[in-house]
Amino acid sequence: MIMKKTSQYINEGRGILACPVCGESLRSNAKTIKCYNGHSFDIARQGYINLLLSNRKKSSDPGDSKDMIAARRRFLSTELYSPIVEAICDLIEEYILGNDEVELRFVEVGCGEGYYIGKLEDFLSQKHSPSMLYGIDISKHAILAAAKRYKHITFAVDNASKPSLLDKSVDVFLSIFAPFYVENSLKKLKSRGFIIQVVPTKNHLKELKQIIYEEAIVGNKTANNLELPSKIHLHKKNLIRETITLNKNSTIQDLFLMTPHYWRTKRDLKVQLEELDRMTVTLEVEVRLYAKAT
């Protein structure tokens, strides 16, 4: 299967992006994307679209910083988190793929630098499953990195709390280590759509947390559950538990930098991590599949 470029879908009127001002569908020409009411948005040279209105930002540079995005890209390229990718693809294969004629629309909200949606593109290509893939993130640094690498995926800078998508247009939402806004996302989901959510458990990276927090918080925190409206139910939940070894100090530093822990850690504890050359950590996440009732 050959994936098409973003602009092709949008030109053909088959895109699912909606105008953040009025909610109408968006059509593009080469450099801008416009709705029926004339609201227009630039398509960046790298192919992504900025749909984040200034009144939907809480700061001038929201979301993950350039350094966090670069660290996440370096860390994920080690493939140490590939068990998460496998678990997501297994769920999609078992519960979602099926009818080859139907083109499925996948949207990852809080997609970061695009690792997971990029892996999903590879998987769907191997399965010859026709699909359109979208990634949304509030961080322009994330979306720039994602759009540069994954040319056949549509990326938009946008706030997932009110995603600029047409109502009932999405087959599958993915939310991986990212905030998810269930009520507004449900409006965008088709009547038989799915949500795949990956959340860390209390044991995830416990060895790292034991070093960086003076008071051990391991074991006190439960994984965040979606507040379930009656329209969806938890269909399947898989626990992924692996022990992974970080063989280089730079990999330890990247993992640390890409998590929120970095910003809460005192300088002397950061120094401890700077001296480690090898570390074994627990990867423990829940991969959940929610299904929308019709």
Ligand SMILES: C[S@@+](CC[C@H](N)C(=O)[O-])C[C@H]1O[C@@H](n2cnc3c(N)ncnc32)[C@H](O)[C@@H]1O
């Ligand atoms: C922990 S990172 C996970 C990124 C990616 N899913 C991954 O696992 O590699 C969380 C991401 O959510 C984004 N984010 C935070 N709040 C957001 C919001 N309201 N809307 C869209 N993205 C948001 C951040 O910019 C960041 O890229």
